[in-house]
Each structure stands twice: as C-alpha cells, then as structure tokens.
Amino acid sequence: MLLVGESTAGKTRAAFEAMRLLLPDYSFLAPSTREAVEVLLEDWGAIGDCVVWLDDLERFLGPGGLTLSALHRLLAPHPRMVVLSTMRSHEYNRYRDRAEHDVTGVEQDVWRQGRSVLRQAQVVQLERRWTVPERARARVLVADPRLSRALAGGERFGVAEMLAAGPELAQAWQHAWVPGHHPRGAALVAAAVDARRAGYHRPMPADVLQRLHDGYLARHGGPELRPESFHEALVWALAPTVPAGANSLLLGDAAQGYIAFDYLIDLPAQEPILEALWWEVLERAPVHEAYAIACNAWLAGSFEPAYPTFRRAAQAGIGQAEGILFELGMPLRPAEEALVSAQRRLNALRRELGDDHEDCLMAESEVATFTAHCGRYEEALHLSNELAHKAASVFGSEHRLVLGVKFGAAWSTFASGAQHEGLVMLDAAVRESTRVLGPRDMAVLDRRWWIVQLLVDAGHVGEAKRRIRALESDCAFLAANHPITVRVRRLADVLRHSSLDL
Known part of the structure; x- marks a missing residue:
C-alpha cells in the first residue's frame, strides 16, 4: 500500500492512523535506512503478521535496498504481511512510464528498479487541499485550536499543510x-x-x-x-x-x-x-545509496564527483556501475572478468524472476555488451539479435533498451569485419534513435561518437573527419566538461593532427 501526495498533505499521519485502526494486533517494523531492508530479510522467516513501515519510500528504492527481488522475499513467506509506505508526488512522478524517455543510461537502471517496485503497489492519492465536505467534518472539532487555525487559513493551502506550518x-x-x-x-x-x-x-x-x-x-x-x-x-x-x-x-x-x-x-x-x-554526500553515503546519488549528480551536470563513486559501486558488485565505466572508457577490470560477473548476475536473475522479466533483459544487454568488448563479435551479434527480438515483444520496438541493442548489433557487425554492412546498420540505428529520442538525446550523441571511433580504428579517417565536425557542432549546447563533449573534443584533436585522409 502506497500513499502518494504532496509534502505535508498528511500522508504519514493518515497511514499511521489507518494502521492503528485496521491492524492493531500486527507487529510493526520500520527500517531506518536502505541497508536495513537487507538486514531485515536475514531473519525474516521467524516474523509473523506485521506491517513493514517505509515512510518516504524513495529512500529505500534501488540497489542495496528495496528491489523487486527484495519485495518478493518480503511478501512470499507471509501472506498476512503489509508493506505500508508513503511517497511525495514529486518523487513518485519521476517513476511514471511517461518519464522513461527522460532517463538515460546512467540513471536508467536505478529508475527501472524503482519503477518495478512501484508497479506492485496499491496506490492511494492523497490531495493536499481538502474538499468542502472534509472541511465541514473537521469544523466539528473546532475545540482544537490547532485545527481551528488551519481551517482559518482559507483554501489556498491544505489543512495538514497549515498544521505542519509548511x-x-x-x-x-x-x-x-x-x-x-x-x-x-x-x-x-x-x-x-x-x-x-x-x-x-x-x-x-x-x-x-x-x-x-x-x-x-x-x-x-x-x-x-x-x-x-x-x-x-x-x-x-x-x-x-x-x-x-x-x-x-x-x-x-x-x-x-x-x-x-x-x-x-x-x-x-x-x-x-x-x-x-x-x-x-557521496563520500558519506553507503555504497548503494551513493550510487543512486552519483546518478543524480551526473544528470545535474556534476560529473567529477560521480566518477569515483561509480568506481566504488563497481568494486562493490553493482553491475550497472561497471557497465557505465566501460562505456566511459574507464574500465574497472578486463572485459573478460566483467563478462563472467555479468553472466553470473544474469543467471541469478533468471532463476529468481524468469527469462523474460525486464531485469533479466537488461542484464542480457550487459552480457552482450561485455561479449563485444571481449572481441567475440559473432557471439555478441547473435546475442544482440536474439535480445532485440525478445525485448521488442516485452517493451515495444521503440524502447531505449531495444534501440541500444540494435546499435550494439550494428557495432558488432562492423567490428567483425563487415564494415560496409555494419556502417549501413549503424547509421540506420542512429537514425531510428534520433527519430524516437530526439537529436540532443545523450544516447544518440554517444552512438554517433562511437561510429566516428570505429571509423578511426578501421582507418577511414576522411569519413571520420567529416562526421566529427558535424558532431562537434551538434554538441555545442553541452557544457564544456560534459563527458560527451570531452570525448568528442579529444577525438577531434586526434583527427585534426592526423595527416591521413583515406
């Protein structure tokens, strides 16, 4: 059960009073931090009927906290267990399906895991401003001076909002x-x-x-x-x-x-x-929480503080962080070792959630990516083609994951030696991504950079020079320290100093 509303709408008090009224004999468990959820699960089998209280649910979502897997472990042994939670509207709206196109690679996994949990909730919307009948019922209690003062505040603010002095x-x-x-x-x-x-x-x-x-x-x-x-x-x-x-x-x-x-x-x-x-805050936060904060820092344009946190998260076994480091050209370890870890994560998720669960499909994409980084291009191409078909049937053909997997298949085709066919596929994948996501989307710009890099590696410097000039112009709106801007600038400098023009 999830109560959603603006700050000071009265979510916490309403949830607490409902619990006292309807579940008076249940035990009450209130994890204080994200890490406490995992501690709670360690001794979960001995707990009877209870309410798990998660006020401000966003604090608990994501790696190391309340994931879909952890929620299943909470609910499965206890049919009479209730997870009672609250969430501010601003935070809840970040996880709506329509927000998915606004979420790019760095934050995508954290967002996706949170969205998976919220999809399991029975959501109750609590309005900040009370209705006329609600105010009329409250006036019966005018003996309480706090309530009288809140009701006298007019209808611009909610009664609970005025009680909280927001x-x-x-x-x-x-x-x-x-x-x-x-x-x-x-x-x-x-x-x-x-x-x-x-x-x-x-x-x-x-x-x-x-x-x-x-x-x-x-x-x-x-x-x-x-x-x-x-x-x-x-x-x-x-x-x-x-x-x-x-x-x-x-x-x-x-x-x-x-x-x-x-x-x-x-x-x-x-x-x-x-x-x-x-x-x-990145230094003070535990590693799983710090990873989520680093994603927020990245999206806010503070890139330097995020880098060491991504490395710390990858060292702690957060696969998404390791994938980010590889894409940024800052790998934590050789691709072969990263691939072994990615395959382990995928196998564990398949055992728990089934082959077609979205978490498994995302993990499959990591396996395909690391397989390509290992130079096993034919195998990576097979994995990518198979995954693109499966993911399209689950998410739809224009989902970010599907678009990314199609680009990965084109990348592997080019790198395997079929350069003409691969370049045609790469350009087609970028055109589709541009149509769906827009020309300024970070994934689109990143894929265009990869095409230039592939052309340079293959010795097609003239074509690379032509494309890098267009990409430099199209990245002009980004900050000078944005990772894509930095990578484009470095590659452009290399090409400007190249005497080749093949």
Whole structure:
C-alpha cells in the first residue's frame, strides 16, 4: 500500500492512523535506512503478521535496498504481511512510464528498479487541499485550536499543510536572506535542503553543515549580508515557526544530526546544488545509496564527483556501475572478468524472476555488451539479435533498451569485419534513435561518437573527419566538461593532427 501526495498533505499521519485502526494486533517494523531492508530479510522467516513501515519510500528504492527481488522475499513467506509506505508526488512522478524517455543510461537502471517496485503497489492519492465536505467534518472539532487555525487559513493551502506550518516555514527561509536577518541560518538550511535534493536523506552533523554552508552564504552575498554567528543561525533554524509547533526548518539535535524539513525540498525555482555538497554526500553515503546519488549528480551536470563513486559501486558488485565505466572508457577490470560477473548476475536473475522479466533483459544487454568488448563479435551479434527480438515483444520496438541493442548489433557487425554492412546498420540505428529520442538525446550523441571511433580504428579517417565536425557542432549546447563533449573534443584533436585522409 502506497500513499502518494504532496509534502505535508498528511500522508504519514493518515497511514499511521489507518494502521492503528485496521491492524492493531500486527507487529510493526520500520527500517531506518536502505541497508536495513537487507538486514531485515536475514531473519525474516521467524516474523509473523506485521506491517513493514517505509515512510518516504524513495529512500529505500534501488540497489542495496528495496528491489523487486527484495519485495518478493518480503511478501512470499507471509501472506498476512503489509508493506505500508508513503511517497511525495514529486518523487513518485519521476517513476511514471511517461518519464522513461527522460532517463538515460546512467540513471536508467536505478529508475527501472524503482519503477518495478512501484508497479506492485496499491496506490492511494492523497490531495493536499481538502474538499468542502472534509472541511465541514473537521469544523466539528473546532475545540482544537490547532485545527481551528488551519481551517482559518482559507483554501489556498491544505489543512495538514497549515498544521505542519509548511508555507510559513518556506516564507521564513526566503526572508532570512535579507541582510542583518538570518542569512547564515538560511545558508545552513540551503545546505541541508540540497543534501536531500541530491538524494541523501540522513541527518548531517553540525560540523558538516558548518563547513558546507559557506558556499551558499557566498552565493547570496557573503559578508555583505551581515551574517549572524553559527550558534545563532542554528538556534534560529531549529526554532518552531509556530509556538509549541512540531516543525522547524531543520529537524534533529546535536547527537543525531540535522535534516531539512521535507516541505522545503520540492519548492520551485531552487538553484543548482553546489559541487562541494555532491562530494560530501557521496563520500558519506553507503555504497548503494551513493550510487543512486552519483546518478543524480551526473544528470545535474556534476560529473567529477560521480566518477569515483561509480568506481566504488563497481568494486562493490553493482553491475550497472561497471557497465557505465566501460562505456566511459574507464574500465574497472578486463572485459573478460566483467563478462563472467555479468553472466553470473544474469543467471541469478533468471532463476529468481524468469527469462523474460525486464531485469533479466537488461542484464542480457550487459552480457552482450561485455561479449563485444571481449572481441567475440559473432557471439555478441547473435546475442544482440536474439535480445532485440525478445525485448521488442516485452517493451515495444521503440524502447531505449531495444534501440541500444540494435546499435550494439550494428557495432558488432562492423567490428567483425563487415564494415560496409555494419556502417549501413549503424547509421540506420542512429537514425531510428534520433527519430524516437530526439537529436540532443545523450544516447544518440554517444552512438554517433562511437561510429566516428570505429571509423578511426578501421582507418577511414576522411569519413571520420567529416562526421566529427558535424558532431562537434551538434554538441555545442553541452557544457564544456560534459563527458560527451570531452570525448568528442579529444577525438577531434586526434583527427585534426592526423595527416591521413583515406
């Protein structure tokens, strides 16, 4: 069961009260972190009827946490077990099917695993603003001054939203940047909010926030803002906006650390996350969580912090990370060893989920890719053709995986020695990808780069030079440090210094 709604819509309280009313005799288990899900599964057989409580479900999704496999292991032995969870609308919408075209290679596996779990849920949408009948029923309880104040707030905000003081907290944060008010406090809150926007949903120690907030203070004016002391800033950020209220801009204490109130995370028009914060949270997060955060950093254009995390994730056995490193030209180990690991993962998934499950099909694509990197082109071509047909029947012919596998088949054809036929296939695959995904899609640009590289390796320098000029022009919209821009620039430099023009 999954309750979905905007921040402060009342999801957590509604789920908790429903559980108390309907399942009063069930045991209650609440994993605190992504890693705790795996710990829970280790002793799962001895547990009777219970509710597994996953507030803010996005914190638990992905490798090392709640995958479809882990969910099956939770549910299979216990027909009377309930997974009760909540999720903010902003996070839930990231996993909708229509969002799939916006997800490229780096984030695709994390997104796909999360989407697979959400497809199993019975979803209840909880609206932020109450209906007229709901407000009428609530007015019967006007003896509660907190409820009276929330109902008096008009219909612009939800009642639960007003009870949580969300709009007032957002306004207090915005006004705090005024010189002489609480600019250092606002910077502390900004750092804590960005940690959660990055995907790090754990409390941050005060000394870490103190170190990180300087960049946010400088962004808004630094000393010209006449900032207060750090102690004053922290006291202000922890003070309830409403007397005796439960919520403040930062929640927590010195012993446990501090975390930003979640209402602030989804506010519109927020500035880019500072690179120093990406480095910090990636270093602090456990490896599976760090991998998901690194994917977020990559998509946000902070590439340098992501590289070492992809390597750490690959060393921890996350196959998707190893595939990313190979595609970036930064392999962790020889292709032969990577292929053996990919085949092991595929076999394990087939035993658990069956041959045609989407996780198995994605794992098959990794096996085909590593087979090609081993120089076994005929075998890779056979695997790719077989997978393209199977995946098209599951996903449809225009799915990203199918388009990628078709390009892989063309790549193997060219590399096997059938260069004319292979080039025709490569161009056809890129045209189809361009039609479906658009000319600026990263996968399209990456495939065009690979064609140029294949032409260079085959000695067709003249054709490579022609294509690299067009690709340089079409990549002009990317940042100078974008990995595709860097690879295109390096290959263009090699070709410019080449005297050959075959």
